[in-house]
Amino acid sequence: MRSRLGPVSWIALFLGISYFLIPLVATAIFSTETSRNGHDLSAYTAVLGDEGFRSSLSFSFKLAVATIVVSTVLMVPTAYWVHLKLPALRPLMDFTTILPLVVPPIVLVAGFGPTFGIDGPPILGGQGSWFYGEGIPGNVPPLLVGAYTVLAFPYVYRSLDSGLRAIDLKTLTEASQSLGAGWVTTLIRVIVPNLRPAILNGAFLTLAIVLGEFTIASILQYTPFSVYISSVGQSSGTQQSSLTVIAFLLTWGIMLALLRFTRGPGGGRRGAPTQGAR
């Protein structure tokens, strides 16, 4: 039996890896170019010193933190409850949490107009209300947080689902309750610590999704990091590439942190995060 890689594999690897690396290297070099054919880091200092950079990045992180908190508080008890009490509804949960993949962000945001905007019945106040971030600490719009929580459903739920499958819920719950703990105590002090890798995994994927999301934010005219990059790109080529490098390093940082912190029992199979592509 042959156990060496054939030429086709080597060619595919060579092509694929060069294709992956060339744009990164080219962008990094491009970002240091100066008008006099030299190289320096002036584009980076210009970008880092820009007020828009700091405010958009901090807005993105606020959005990410809010989304992670909302989706954890919403999804952990739900997933626990469904696994423990309503196993018959597990297919329904699988189905519901996969729906955001069927409704692309551009379609979802198209539906936001007639549902929450001036076009339709203003169920939640319409533009300029608290729902759009008016008067909310950090101006974090509940509408955007809600949308991002939905976008993260497939990844967060899948992560929690495999985490919950890996632990013996019934025994843990029974043990905790026979010691006198109520549901809330059981959830916070027994289930959550056991699910930590799965929860962290979901949180990091959510962070990556929120930092990369462009479609919904730009159509609703907010300026998180991704929208800021797009606006700078139109004025300066080197600043555009330096921002690209920064965005790439941020994504790397998040994914490495994900790998570093989510190893362990209950982490389950890591889902492939792909929402940024949209």
Next chain:
Amino acid sequence: MSAIAPPTDGFVPSAPRRRRGRRSLAFLGILPFLLFTGVFLLAPTIVLVKASFQDPAGAFTFENVRALFQGELLHAYRTSIEISLVTALVGGLLGALMCYAMTHKAAPRLLRAGLETFSGVAANFAGVPLAFAFISTLGTVGLVTAWLKDAGIDLYGSGFTLFGFWGLALTYLYFQIPLMILVIAPAFDGLRGEWREAATNLGATPAHYWRTVGLPILMPSMLGALLLLFANSFSAYATAYALTGGNSVELAPTLIGNELSGDVLNNKNLGYALAFGMIVIVTACVAAYWLLERRAARWKR
């Protein structure tokens, strides 16, 4: 969720009637989730679908949906489908070959760790930064464009443009190939060594093995992965927007985006119908993917 519960709640057999009552109470536990999903996902989708069957005055009509099969809108769909097909097939092929190489037992272990981590990053490194990376590389003043020019190859002179269909396809591959690697790796892992040994013992050559054993087993997963890639590319908006400004290549998502931020179609309901059409196509892909995955799961038992 009530904080008061008997210690063995739910684990002792109880009378049928009591249990029914308890189940309906248990149902309350997922109410917050259902409400949330209703507000942020179902309501916008239902309103959108309804609006695509209405004229601007609010009366019921099939006119918008009929318009999808004509002129500019049909063309946008066709371009979207073409770019999704091309990038799913090319990305799927290259991704599958790379995945085969990295899961091969002769491959260095570092290769797999590196490729998988990179794929996780690259699948997320999409949208605006991705478009800019390609502009820095292959744009009119991009680095590789300049190098090739020095080497005597004039890319843009020979008709290539990053801002057209093929440039966009080349850029999409940057998230399509990694997605393929991530999605198909479990299927390659599922190919058991014994099957290969059995085939070899019976006198099969590697080509023979792949044609009669390996590929037929992988086929449902492969087709499923291709459908997922298709849907992924079909839904992509940010990358196309950043690269083409939503104009030089007209796709279904960028047309919706243009409609939402300006008023190009002069009929918002037409934009909603366009979005409704996207839901239909993506739903078909994801449903077919789901069926194929179930078929593929047979071999994982």
